[in-house]
Amino acid sequence: MxxxxxxxxxxxxxxxxxxxxxxxxxxxxxxxxxxxxxxxxxxxxxxxxxxxxxxxxxxxxxxxxxxxxxxxxxxxxxxxxxxxxxxxxxxxxxxxxxxxxSEIEFAAQYTDAKLFCITGSNGKSTTTMLTYEMFKHGGVNVGLAGNIGKSFALQVARASFDVYVLEISSFMLDDMYHFRADVAVLLNITPDHLDRYDYKLENYVASKFRIVQNQTAADYFIYCLDDEETMKGLPLHPTKAIHLPFTQEQVVASGAFLDEQNNIVINVPNHKESFTMNIEELSLQGKHNVFNNMASGLMAKAQELRNQTMKESMESYVNISHRLEHVALIGGVNYINDSKATNVNSVWYALESFSPDIVLIMGGVDKGNDYEMLRDLVKSKVKAIVCIGKDNVRIHESFEDDTDVIVNSSSMQDAVEIASHLATKGDTVLLSPACASFDWFKNYEERGDKFKEAVMAL
The missing domain is CATH 3.40.50.720 (NAD(P)-binding Rossmann-like Domain)
Incomplete structure (x- = not known):
């Protein structure tokens, strides 16, 4: 019971x-x-x-x-x-x-396991999987659930874990009232799914901050000090939990930061040993992945994992499918599957991760996207955009002055063939749609799989 x-x-x-x-x-x-x-x-x-x-x-x-x-x-x-x-x-x-x-709210009643709960507009799956792998490597009896893996309720019913790492979306949080996270992580907040929140960003922000509801002074709240919407929301959604911020722009006594030598430094109260690791040693590269590793590292410290376990995991972790996944190098052109990028901010992270020149494949079901934040990166890095999906008028309107080529395609195979002709040696063909997939595909996984099939057929 x-x-x-x-x-x-x-x-x-x-x-x-x-x-x-x-x-x-x-x-x-x-x-x-x-x-x-x-x-x-x-x-x-x-x-x-x-x-x-x-x-x-x-x-x-x-x-x-x-x-x-x-x-x-x-x-x-x-x-x-x-x-x-x-x-x-x-x-x-x-x-x-x-x-x-929600299922999470229902199942949480029936477990005394420690709950590490991760939300955010971007980076949830990567951070969740990295944390899960790190805990497993550290010998923790850990389950993986939420938006990823097997149902939390099923595992509570038929398995027996001491700890769960849960990826939690805003939609799940909306139906959670008494649930309490032992460790709550809010990675970032950028406009997404606004059609479910009366097109009001403040409603979406409030939904994300439900991750800290019911936390006590014995719990931890991990969040990004560099994220504008999180910092604006913080005073409106107070929590008794111990604050562990992470940042690439400041130095913090408690939390995670980058020092002058580009080392991630992690300190958690009551855990004497500090953790240090150079970002060059991380298996996941790019500014966004430094944040993801910081958040995972703070969770590992909260679970009292050894520094050696953390370092080995951060050095060896392989990213999940459909998230900046390297597919092939063909004729000197890199093909990258980022089908999981269903919002504009995810595409920003993807573009930030690669050097010019990029042929960007994007489009699908537009959820009210504001493409303005991509403009500078498209201007400086993108040589061509190949559109997928039924209606790409807004992509054409948004970027017609920022890149030389914007073309439509009739299928994923067609899009990949067009992109391969536009790309030359040293370029990157990047599928990073910024949109939902269900006009042409069942889900983002099928979209990513079709992209990989088309690349391998070149």
Missing amino acids: PNIAHTYYPQSGFLVVLGAGESGVGAAILGKDKGFDVFVSDKGAIADSYKEVLVQEGIAFEELDHSVARIMTASLVVKSPGIPEHVPLIQELRKAGIPVI
Whole structure:
């Protein structure tokens, strides 16, 4: 049974899970194991692999519709982060006073494991994976969950970890109320998903700062001192947690900073030994990855890992697929898959990581992007833009004065072939879309895989 201090919601009765993806199916299994009567409802089609699991577990489900009358009798609802708040069914549930929470909120009630929680507009997956690998290397009994890996709820139900490293999106945070992070990390805040936040940046900022809610004086809050929106939001969202800032522009007594020799220096209160490592030794290069390593290093120190373990992990870590992933060197041209760059700031980081000349493949479903922040980098580094996706009018309008060539393509294969003709020896062809993928592809993974296939077919 959970520690009673963790329980805030009905612990039995009728549990409805909305959405039958990784998080929904995991929540359904945990609910079943805890004695709930569970019903899974998905407005879309449920993937065969998840259907098989639900059948094996004997969990009732429906697809392609919601049985509203049945759902409205729920004691508790766990909803997929992909379902927006303004959906009529969610509004009805709220009005009826039925608790609607996220899978993370639901599962956290049933574990006493230490929770390291990472959010931010960019760098979440890299920082989460690096931290997870570092903890594993240090012998920690650690689980990986959230926006990445297996469902948190499923692992709480069927595995037994002492520590979890959780990648947490703003959509997840929106449905978290009593959840508490032992270590909360806010990497950065840049405009993203504003269509879910009434196109108000302050609403999105408030969502990100939910990562620190309920923290105590014994917990840690790790954040970027150089990030403008984080620093503006800090006084509006106070926390009792111990502050561990990281910075490349200042020196801090407690936290992480760069010294004059370009060494990352990490100091955490009550941990006597300081950590030092030159940025040249990091396996992940680029300014943004210095930040990611600082954040991971601070988490490792909070977990009391040895300096040697931290150094070995930072030297050897290989980046995740679809995030600045090196695909091939063909005819002296580097091909880089950054399909996970679904917002403008991610593209800024990608462009900042490479030297001129870049042939940039970008486009897709525009989420209200402001391309202004890319203008200087496009002017100085990008020789051509190849557009993918159905509607690229805004990309043409934004960059027509900043680069010599902007062309549309009819498929990913077409885009890669065009880019290969535009690139010459020493150039980089970079897929970094700044947009969602679902006009041409199921998700960013499929988009990245199609890019890699097209490159290997050249």
